[in-house]
Structure formats: structure tokens, C-alpha cells
Amino acid sequence: MHGVRWMTASNDSGTSRDSASAHGRETKWNQVAQRHYEYDQAHGLTTEVVYAIADAKGVSPRDIRSPPLYDIVDIPAIEDAFFTPSVGTRPRHGSGTIEFEYTEYLVTIGSDGWIRIFETVGKSDSGPY
Amino acid sequence: MADNPARSLTDDAIVERYQANPPPQEVLDLDHVYEALGHPRRRYLCYTLCVETEWTLDDLAVKIAAWEWDIPEQDVSEAIRDSVYVSLHHAHVPKLVDEGVITFDQSTETIRAAGNAVQVLSALEGVGGSIDSRQETHARSEMDDGEQ
Numbered sequence: 433m434h435g436v437r438w439m440t441a442s443n444d445s446g447t448s449r450d451s452a453s454a455h456g457r458e459t460k461w462n463q464v465a466q467r468h469y470e471y472d473q474a475h476g477l478t479t480e481v482v483y484a485i486a487d488a489k490g491v492s493p494r495d496i497r498s499p500p501l502y503d504i505v506d507i508p509a510i511e512d513a514f515f516t517p518s519v520g521t522r523p524r525h526g527s528g529t530i531e532f533e534y535t536e537y538l539v540t541i542g543s544d545g546w547i548r549i550f551e552t553v554g555k556s557d558s559g560p561y
Numbered sequence: 562m563a564d565n566p567a568r569s570l571t572d573d574a575i576v577e578r579y580q581a582n583p584p585p586q587e588v589l590d591l592d593h594v595y596e597a598l599g600h601p602r603r604r605y606l607c608y609t610l611c612v613e614t615e616w617t618l619d620d621l622a623v624k625i626a627a628w629e630w631d632i633p634e635q636d637v638s639e640a641i642r643d644s645v646y647v648s649l650h651h652a653h654v655p656k657l658v659d660e661g662v663i664t665f666d667q668s669t670e671t672i673r674a675a676g677n678a679v680q681v682l683s684a685l686e687g688v689g690g691s692i693d694s695r696q697e698t699h700a701r702s703e704m705d706d707g708e709q
Contacts, residue, residue, distance in 0.1 A: 476602075478652040479644050493647050502655035508600075 461538050461550035464488045469545045471515040478507045481539060481547055488537055488549040505532045514543040593660040597681045602645075603653050605629065607662065607681050614674040618654070621672065622646040 465488035469480040478501055479493075486493040501507060513526045527543040538550040598604050605625045609616060616624075622645040627634040630641065654672060657663045661677040 475644065476648050476652070479648045482647045482651050492643070494643055496647075497650065500655045501651040507652065 460553040462553050463548055464537075464551050465549040467547045469515070469541075469547055471511075477511045477515065477541070478502075481507065481541070484547045484549050485534060485537060485539065488551070499535075501534070504534055505530070510541055514541070515545070591680075593662065593677050594681050594684045597657055597660045597662045597677070598684060600653065602629070602648065603657065604685070606649070606653055606657065607678070607685060610663070610674045610678055611682060611685070614678075616672050618646055618649055618670045618672070622649060625649075 465484050467480055467484040467487065469477055482496050482501060483493045486496050489496065510530050514528075516524060518524060529540050529542045531538060531540045533539070536551065538552075540546075540548045540550070542548075597607060602625060605628050606621065609621060609624055612624075619642070622642045623634050623637050626632075626637045626641045626645045629645075630637070654663070654665050657672075658665050658675075661675055662681050663672045663678065664675045665672050
């Protein structure tokens with residue numbers, strides 16, 4: 433896979449990186465999966481994020497069970513902020529990236545629709561390379 | 562109490578009575594009804610509780626997918642079922658557990674109607690006409706399986 437991206441806890445302004453910085457050391461993350469989401473109420477952002485995590489883990493999405501994403505992050509709020517098409521006739525342009533950790537993975541959701549899944553470097557030896 | 566206050570809202574006496582009395586506490590207790598019914602897939606999920614009070618997640622996913630795609634249950638593909646299953650497991654079921662509408666048994670992956678289901682279902686009955694006719698349409702289409 434190409435497009436490996438390195439991120440450090442210290443140079444990122446995202447608010448959800450606090451837990452990583454709290455360890456007092458930089459954490460390097462290695463991207464292992466990505467999916468593109470387009471607003472679609474039938475499919476939904478929750479489903480797309482879980483499918484991306486399943487891609488990263490190399491398992492069926494049904495095998496990603498615990499914890500429920502609901503317990504980790506408010507997905508409907510992200511959907512509203514980034515992907516709700518318009519207010520009246522005016523499109524909305526919320527932009528940015530939300531990050532959160534799900535089990536051993538770091539998940540980022542960008543307002544461009546890209547969902548990216550990262551593993552900490554060191555664990556990636558067993559990744560899909 | 563007026564039986565149908567909406568119809569008489571132009572009546573000065575009624576308006577005065579509403580102005581004199583604060584809204585009843587029950588108005589503020591409707592939060593979980595709106596939260597439960599605030600997504601189309603959750604409305605279908607709550608509606609399934611009118612059919613049965615207990616569902617496995619897989620049966621629920623097939624039922625809801627058939628309603629959403631307007632197809633017979635046996636035509637629901639594994640891919641569609643799994644996609645609905647994932648959204649139920651990770652979003653809508655925990656939400657409804659939070660709202661006290663259902664309970665979820667993880668070991669058997671079964672949901673059951675809980676205390677607040679009654680209030681939510683009576684809210685659904687408030688729009689009953691259209692939902693009932695839609696369900697009958699689906700029930701008929703399930704009997705005519707194979708026909709498109």
C-alpha cells in the first residue's frame with residue numbers, strides 16, 4: 433500500500449490527541465486502511481467507519497463488535513458537522529478532521545470524506561505489507 | 562379538559578387557559594421519544610417492536626433491510642444484511658438502550674422491548690395510518706415473493 437502517513441502527537445492540534453500526549457512521548461502512527469465516505473443516510477458514517485476498521489484488522493465488519501462505536505465517539509455529531517448537505521439552498525462547509533482511538537487504532541475522519549485508520553508503529557510489522 | 566384543543570385554539574377562553582397554565586411536566590419528558598425516533602432506521606427498529614417484542618440482531622437486520630429496500634426478506638443479500646447489522650450494533654441499538662426503549666443481551670445478540678418502549682410506540686401510533694398501510698404493502702409484497 434502506498435500513501436503511508438506519519439503523524440506525531442506533538443505537532444497535531446486535534447483535541448482528541450490528549451490521551452496520546454499524556455503519555456509524555458511521541459506516538460508514531462502508520463496508516464493501514466482508508467475508505468471514502470459520501471453522505472448517504474441509508475449506509476451511514478458509523479457503518480463506513482466500522483468497515484474501515486475491519487479493513488485495517490483484516491476481518492469481517494461483523495467481527496468488530498466491542499466496544500460499540502457509540503460508546504467511543506458521537507458519530508451523528510460528526511455527520512452533522514461535516515456531511516449534512518445543506519441548510520435550505522446554501523451548502524455548509526464545515527471543515528477539519530476528527531480523531532479518536534478505537535481499541536489499538538487511531539481513526540481520523542476528514543471533512544473531505546476520507547476515513548483513515550492508523551496503527552502505532554511497531555505493531556505494523558504484522559500489518560498488511 | 563378540551564378533547565381537541567388544536568381545533569379550538571382560536572377560542573379566546575382556551576387561549577387564556579393555556580396562557581394561565583405552564584406546560585405540563587410531561588412535555589419535558591418526551592426527550593427519549595424524539596431521540597429514539599430521530600433517525601429513519603431507528604423508527605423502523607421501534608416499529609418492529611409492534612410486531613415482536615424480542616428480536617435477534619440478524620433477524621432485525623433482515624427485517625429492516627427488507628423494509629428500507631422495499632424487497633421481500635428472502636431477497637436481502639448478506640452484504641446488505643451485514644451493513645444494517647453493523648449500524649444496529651454500533652449505533653442504533655446502544656442509542657435505544659441509552660433511551661430505555663430496549664435492552665440488549667450481548668451473549669445472545671437479542672434485543673427486547675423495555676420500559677420506555679410503550680411511550681415510543683404510542684408516539685408511532687400517532688402517525689399510525691401511514692405506517693400501517695406501508696406495513697401492509699410490505700406484508701403483501703412478502704407473500705408475492707419472486708414478483709418484481
